[in-house]
Amino acid sequence: MRHSRLNCAQLRCSWLLFTAILVLCFSAVISATNDIDSTDFCRWYGVTCNRQHHRVTVLDLHSQGLSGSISPHIGNLSFLRKLWLQNNSFSLEIPTQIGQLHHLQMLYLSNNSLTGEISKNISACLNLVFLHLEYNQLVGGIPAELGSLSNLQFVNFAANQLTGSIPSSIGNLSSLEAIYCYQNGLSGIIPQSLGHLNKLKVLTLASNGLSGTIPPTIFNLSSLTEIDIRENQIRGNLPEDIGFTLPNLQVLIIASNQFAGSIPLLQGLRMDDNLISGPIPSDLGKLSHLAKLILSNNNLSGIIPPSLQNLQMFGVLPMEIRNLKHLDTLDVSRNILDSEIPSSLGNCDGLTVLRLQDNLFHGPIPQSISSLRSIKELDLSVNNFYGEIPQFLEKFQFLEKLNLSYNHFEGMLPTEGVFGNVSATFVAGNEKLCGGMPVFELPKCVSQNSKSRGRVHKLKLTIAIRRNEPISSSLNDSLFNLSYGTLLKATDGFSSTNLIGVGSFGSVYKGLLQENGNVIAVKVLNLTRHGALKSFKAECEAFKSIKHRNLLKVLTACSSVDYKGDEFKALVYEFMINGSLEEWLHPNPAPNDADGHSKKLSLLQRINISIDVAFALDYLHNQCESPIIHCDLKPSNVLLDADMVGHVGDFGLTKIVLESMSDTRASMSSIGLKGTIGYTAPEYANGSPVSREGDVYSYGILLLEMFTGLSPTSDMFRDNLSLHNYVDKALPLQAKEITDPVLFHEGESRKSSQDLPRERNCILQECLETVYHIGLACSVEEPRRRMSIDKVATQLHSIKKKLFAVSSLG
Structure with missing residues (x-):
């Protein structure tokens, strides 16, 4: 029997109700089936029973704002197969009675405040397949007894306070496909026994205190797709043939360790949609068997490596790229790469996809690109390329998409080949282009003589003015x-x-x-x-x-x-065509803007803009030669381009900071309050020097404003009530109630929030709560307790991925 579907906001159970469910379920089970019809507990929200025995098989109360301890009566639901209590506020220890649930297959207790050690009794749940305990406050070690769970496929202990070593008994979990143990205090070595896990796909042990080397047996696990062991003390060399022994490996992250040797050979290197910064290493050319290099949507930047300085320019696409003979896909779009296209790229004559869009590339398209006769997609849009469009692009017979938009190309647009297909060629935003097919609506080209005369006249005019x-x-x-x-x-x-x-x-x-x-x-x-x-x-x-x-x-x-x-x-x-964030959060009383479009920001747009601003601050604070403090972050200083990408502007109050090993001080003093009332860090009023933490405070207020739709200077915030306090008091039970109503009017013509799939609706609510927690963590009063901006960007990035994941649920 299925329980009735209700709105998440209507289902905010109290802890007393939850306890009552367990007690009544237990009472109903031990009483005869005579009372089943009168009790009818199988129709309660979150409770699913099997038809044959009328016993509880699923208890799903995730994301309901529950608190207190998990009742020990849980152990009396002996037919329970799925227990979903994640994304609540449960505290105290995991009850040992969970070990009585011998039919249990899925145990989800993640994103709570559980303390104490992981109960050894869980090892008695022999049918357990999924074990999720991540994002709690669990201490102690990983119980060796868990090695008896032969059906376990997925284990997640991430973001706790676990210590000790990884027990070798984990190697007995023959069905295991994924291990997540990042962000703990684990020490010791990676046990050799993990090399016995022939079905293992994901091994994530990042941000611990592990030492020693990676056991050689790990490199024989051909099923592995992801290895992440960053931020440990692991040393040694990686096998140069790792790309052949691990043919399915897509993600290999070993940063902040003590590895030596050369970059291993991989057939595919995909690290897109991350927060990777710095230059692309010049050692890239050693990956001679690399077929796909996808590094899009990161913060890749930097200057040319010393070994390549004969190029006489900034650049991060090293000349050694010419060695990538097998490369068929190169995607470095949406970064901050600043160079010309290396002529050596023409040696990669097997390329079928080349995406360089949305960077700071400049210069003409080099003649060497004419060697890329197999190219199917070429995207150079939103850069600073200039010069004439080369005629050889007409002869690329396999070219299906050519995007040269928003550059500085000039001269006559070719008409043959791909240029004859308006649905495959894009050249908007190149003001000096002319000619081409009539459908492109470019101006007619003037003769060379006329053009020369025009230039002479213009030169004379300029001289006269100056x-x-x-x-x-x-x-x-x-x-x-x-x-x-x-x-x-x-x-x-x-x-x-x-x-x-x-x-x-x-x-x-x-x-x-x-x-x-x-x-x-x-x-x-x-x-x-x-x-x-x-x-x-x-x-x-x-x-x-x-x-x-x-x-x-x-x-x-x-x-x-x-x-x-x-x-x-x-x-x-x-010029930013979409104006400031202020105009979108607090539009004028007129219902539409000048173009007739309603100024409403979707949830995903707000997440993207908040990530954009976090990236900008992270760059200013942590990636400049001398840290830069903005001092006046607010919605009117965040500008939006045609793609609704956020750009931080107005650096009139900026301070460039001189750093020493011991402290950070402003290089010049300023008089009075720094910034704008409502967004200025409270310590500035007491004469404290400007700091990164001051900018983070402003960002936190900005983030809360973006999702509540409320200005920190609103008339409702008086008598010691601030935007920070208002949000803090509302969580976790009233996250939806304090959110900008515009976000819940999205798509009303298609489907109301009550009609959305329950899982999607709850995940959306969970994302909102997480955003608010980030905003609160940034805007706490004590500067030292504020979240660092790089962690902000990481967490918001995770929210964005969740939103993309649930977009397919309806």
């Missing part, structure tokens, strides 16, 4: 210079119709450059405001040394005089 007014100063010699007159014309005289924002030290205008049609954002400093000049210098200084895909890109800075002879200073940014 004789009459000072030349602007640029942050980088490679960036274009814009004069006061050019900015005046681009913004229609800094007209109010082009005003898109007003900040502490100036106003921001939308501008259109008449020379090339590019849209820009111009921040004009109000130099009569105290601190405006200091703000201008701070922002210029910051943007000299930083570059990240989630930071607002500064094109140039103009320091000049206006036509009245007054001092003029402005910063020119790339």
